[in-house]
Amino acid sequence: MVQVVLVACCLTSCNYLDVIPPAQADFEDTMKDENTTLAFLYSGYYGVVSSNPIPITSFENSTDETAQPQLYSTYPQQMAWGTLSPSYSAGWGGEDYNIWVPSYNHIGYVHYFLDLIDDMQPIGVTQEDKEEYKAECYFLEAYYHFRVLQAFGPCPIIPARVDPNTTASEIPGRSHFDYCVDWIVDKLDQAAAVLPATRPDNDLGRATSTIAKALKARVLLYAASPLWNGSFPYPNWKNENYETPGYGTELVSHTYDESKWTRALTACQEALTAAEEAGYALFDLETANTKAKRDDVPLPFVPGKEEDTPENQLFKERVRMFQYLVTANEGDNNKELIWAQRITDFSNNGGSGVESRLPNKVVKQSNGVFSGGWASVAPTLYSAQHFYTENGKLPAYDSDFYPESEWYTRFYEGTESPALATDQLDSEEVKNDIIKMHTHREARFYAWIVFDGCQYMTKINDSNPLWINFKNTNTNGYNVSNERNCVGTGYLSKKFIDPNIIYSASGTQTHTAPRIPFIRMAELYLNLAECNAMLGNTSEALANLNIIRERAGIEDLTEADLDGEMGLMDWVRNERFVELFEEGHRYYDLRRWNLAPEMLKAGARYGLNGLLVNPGFEDFNVPTLIDQPFQWDTRLYLLPVPTDEYYSNPQMVQAPGY
Numbered sequence: 050m051v052q053v054v055l056v057a058c059c060l061t062s063c064n065y066l067d068v069i070p071p072a073q074a075d076f077e078d079t080m081k082d083e084n085t086t087l088a089f090l091y092s093g094y095y096g097v098v099s100s101n102p103i104p105i106t107s108f109e110n111s112t113d114e115t116a117q118p119q120l121y122s123t124y125p126q127q128m129a130w131g132t133l134s135p136s137y138s139a140g141w142g143g144e145d146y147n148i149w150v151p152s153y154n155h156i157g158y159v160h161y162f163l164d165l166i167d168d169m170q171p172i173g174v175t176q177e178d179k180e181e182y183k184a185e186c187y188f189l190e191a192y193y194h195f196r197v198l199q200a201f202g203p204c205p206i207i208p209a210r211v212d213p214n215t216t217a218s219e220i221p222g223r224s225h226f227d228y229c230v231d232w233i234v235d236k237l238d239q240a241a242a243v244l245p246a247t248r249p250d251n252d253l254g255r256a257t258s259t260i261a262k263a264l265k266a267r268v269l270l271y272a273a274s275p276l277w278n279g280s281f282p283y284p285n286w287k288n289e290n291y292e293t294p295g296y297g298t299e300l301v302s303h304t305y306d307e308s309k310w311t312r313a314l315t316a317c318q319e320a321l322t323a324a325e326e327a328g329y330a331l332f333d334l335e336t337a338n339t340k341a342k343r344d345d346v347p348l349p350f351v352p353g354k355e356e357d358t359p360e361n362q363l364f365k366e367r368v369r370m371f372q373y374l375v376t377a378n379e380g381d382n383n384k385e386l387i388w389a390q391r392i393t394d395f396s397n398n399g400g401s402g403v404e405s406r407l408p409n410k411v412v413k414q415s416n417g418v419f420s421g422g423w424a425s426v427a428p429t430l431y432s433a434q435h436f437y438t439e440n441g442k443l444p445a446y447d448s449d450f451y452p453e454s455e456w457y458t459r460f461y462e463g464t465e466s467p468a469l470a471t472d473q474l475d476s477e478e479v480k481n482d483i484i485k486m487h488t489h490r491e492a493r494f495y496a497w498i499v500f501d502g503c504q505y506m507t508k509i510n511d512s513n514p515l516w517i518n519f520k521n522t523n524t525n526g527y528n529v530s531n532e533r534n535c536v537g538t539g540y541l542s543k544k545f546i547d548p549n550i551i552y553s554a555s556g557t558q559t560h561t562a563p564r565i566p567f568i569r570m571a572e573l574y575l576n577l578a579e580c581n582a583m584l585g586n587t588s589e590a591l592a593n594l595n596i597i598r599e600r601a602g603i604e605d606l607t608e609a610d611l612d613g614e615m616g617l618m619d620w621v622r623n624e625r626f627v628e629l630f631e632e633g634h635r636y637y638d639l640r641r642w643n644l645a646p647e648m649l650k651a652g653a654r655y656g657l658n659g660l661l662v663n664p665g666f667e668d669f670n671v672p673t674l675i676d677q678p679f680q681w682d683t684r685l686y687l688l689p690v691p692t693d694e695y696y697s698n699p700q701m702v703q704a705p706g707y
Contacts, residue, residue, distance in 0.1 A: 080165055083173035089162055090182050093189050094254065096155030097390060100148045100196060102633025103545075103565050104394040105405050105426060108148075108200070108688065109636040113648050114626075115542060116427050116656070119677050120533045128688075129649070131680040135689040135707050148200045149691060152193040153207065159186045159193075160210035184243035188256035188264075191236035195268055198229050199637055202687045202704060203300040206232050222291030222700030226301050230272045234316075237265040246327040253379055253389070253564070259320075259327045260388045263568045266320040269313035270576050273583070274641035279305030282643075282683050283705040291700035300702075307584070314580035321573045324387055331570050331600050332377070332385040334363075337370035340381050344549040350504040350514070351495050352460055352480060352488045364439075364492060367602045371496035372548045375632075376563040385571065389564035395545060398558045403550075406542050408499075408517060408525040409534055410474060412510050412552040419474075420552055424525070426631075427536035428498055430655040430672055433486070436494035436627050441603030443623070444486060446614045456486035457670040466520070466666050474510065475518040475525075482520070484670055491603050493627055499541035501657075501669065506546065511554045517541075519659055520669045527660050538656025538675060544631045571597055571628050575621070582617045590617055594624055601628075640686050651680040682706065 080086045102109035105117060111125035119126075127133040163186050166179050174182075197204040203223040224232070241261040248255050271277065281301040288298040348365040349372075355361075377383040394402035407422025414420055438447045445453065460483045467478035483502035487494075499505055505515040519539055522528045527535050550560035578593035587608060595605040611617050625638060639645040647653075658664065658673040684706025695701050 080169040080171045082171050086171045086174055093155055093159045096151040096193060098392050100151045101392055109633040112635040113429055113431050113654055114631055114635050116429055116536050116538055116675050117425050118533055118536050130678045131682045135692045148196050152197050156190060156193045156207050159189045162186055164210050180243055184240045185256045187236045188240035188261050191233045195233050199271060200688045204229055217699055220698045220700055222288055223300055225293040225296035225299055226277055228293045228296055230268060233268055234265055237261045259323050262320040262323045263387055263573060266317040266576050269316045271641050273309035273313040275643045276641045278309050279303060280643050286705045288702055310580055310583045317577040317580050321577055324570060324573055329387055329570050330384045332374045332383055334366055334370050336382050337373040338366060340373055340377055341369055346548045347507045349507055352483045367492040368495045369548060371493050375545055376547045378564045385569045386566055388568040389566050391562060392565050395562045397562045398560060402545055406546055408541060410524050411515055412554060414556050415554045423534045424541060426542040427538040428540040428542055429538055433540060435623060437491040437603055439489050439491055441598060451485045457484050460485045460488045469521050469523060471523050475516045475521060477516055479516050479518040482666055491601055493601055497544040497630060499543050501539060506550055509550050509552055512551055520664050522663045537659035539659045575625050579621050582621050587617060597624060597628055646681050649681045654679050
């Protein structure tokens, strides 16, 4: 399968107007035939990968979903701790998880391609091909501008290739947020009018009209949200010597406009309709079971579901389905993936995306040495508590669930903790230490959350299950000799981990790289639910939420469920939290909803008491403040423009507060 990112070339530019591709001998070499033309076009996609939100070093991982080892001091931690500065960001470089530099560099690449395509006559390229290539460029222009817009706020619009003789005084400054939105949407409309609805397997990752419409829906959803629709916290932030046509020096509208929600609703419905007509659909049990049979992956262990009943088997199949949802590729008949990409953090049989989610010890090799990962993506207690119960309610609000006073007590009553394993991995007996809060939960919880006493994956330990004991310093508990690779929240993540992963005793690793979902069907339903909720269309909002909940195997919501502790938007927000967990949405959701000050403040992030050496059951299972300097500052709504970029443009105003 050809992947567009594999033929992309790297960029070395820093200044966002320094966008001429390096090492081009002459124009003819870039477009002498179809292959070189496509290679040049594919280069424009590389920034999609180099600024994606999934790796642990991306800013989007600074939310309340997970924590990382304190000694890492990564980019997301700089954001979460409130220590990020423009001068710090100036050293990010081009091929990392900054957004500003790779986005503007690749906008330049795209413009260079557009400048040449009509004048060149590549062998084998028809006029129809050219129109399609140009439409892909329009999509990429829109995508990169949107990536900057969502992270940095109002941004410079670069509509065409910049003349190398442009003076500093002619460099554009930030445009008004609404102007940026309209410009991006117009580009997406132009792209959608030309691009095909789907791509064959050898062209996966290239833009389609379906992707363009889905991205348009996301853009307009964000634009309608409180942060950008009347509630921006800096009312006096303006340009100083640059004006946006029709807006003057204003950068953000400070008056609520309901029509923005109506516009977003229309776009969200159009995107969903287009996706359905193109053959996209939610990933399902049948598809997952077919792949599991082919992979020979057995059903996972779920506490309380040991009895061999049809109901328990169906539940376990659903757990396995959600594991495959984000790891099965299009070739596995995964029709949920509207836009997915291979990224370097997840590769066949390796990658930091996998290593960061694995516990320290996965298998004892034949030579006596343990092999494992970094134990560095650790869900918070908030995450554990905000997946639903099997009744489809939050544990705190489910009258049929255990009272909170019993959450941290032993589920298998009458049992006790096994003796600590020393020179071997933990046995199945560690399930005796599973607490009641981790039982009778929904399938997505067991698919993606690793907790004390659970089974990590069914084949990962040399084709055997791996059982987790976070209290055992000898295996996967806190160890003072390995403080760098321990977070100590009492949890790890196994989202994006292939259910067919195997670490062998011989030292080999076997797993298939997922195509990371940038846009998938579930988001389209959730976007539509949110728009309807904000416009007071309760039944329509519930209908879209229930499509997601039905796939999860939990009860439908009714209007009666809105009379208790959670209103309609509470359900919308929590469903996004669960379904899109760790997929890069939470960072922007908390900000656009203006909830970041409450959710990301100091003293809000807890785990269990996992930074102890061989703690007992009672000592470990205590809600404990995560020992990191998390804090929120209003300036953290936006990333700062890197110092070098800021000073190279006299029209630029820095993000407020920096």
